[in-house]
Amino acid sequence: MAIFDKSSTEKSIQSLARTFKDTGYGYGKLRNFSEVPLFLDSKASRLIQLADLVSYSIFRKFELNDDEFYKIIEHSFDYNNGKVHGLYVAH
Template structure:
């Protein structure tokens, strides 16, 4: 199942999904789609917001070497037993691998999470009494 954030690309992605499922590409047809791609507004779904953050942290790691968020999620990529990571497929140039391997540890950590019960600058919803 493919779930995506609502975007201007919805129609294009629906078309690509149909092509990959019914026509295929150089590797053949995709046969394991459970449904057509589902588009949700990230403002309405915390899971889509989390997927956005994970995708952003992966992007930041490979694009600019920012490991802070990536290091938080790396232990949770799927593995089979103690083998290599199977939940993230890497297709990067050897130069990128070398650059990432030579990065120093981050000097600025991500900010600490806000403790439960402390909510700042969030408007309170009030009800009007009749």
């Protein structure tokens, strides 16, 4: 599932999601995409606020070399052959 804050890039992100599903990308086609990308106003949804916090922690880790917040969520990422591929939340 992909959730985004409302923005002017909604059309381009929707198009990119269709491309990933229909054409694929470096790792192949997306086969288990649960829904089309969802756009929410972050002021109205705690879920999008959480996504903002996750994104911020990733930004700080890889752009500013600060892993203070990333350390909290790093165990939730999927690893394959020593490479990080994406956030995975098991229930």
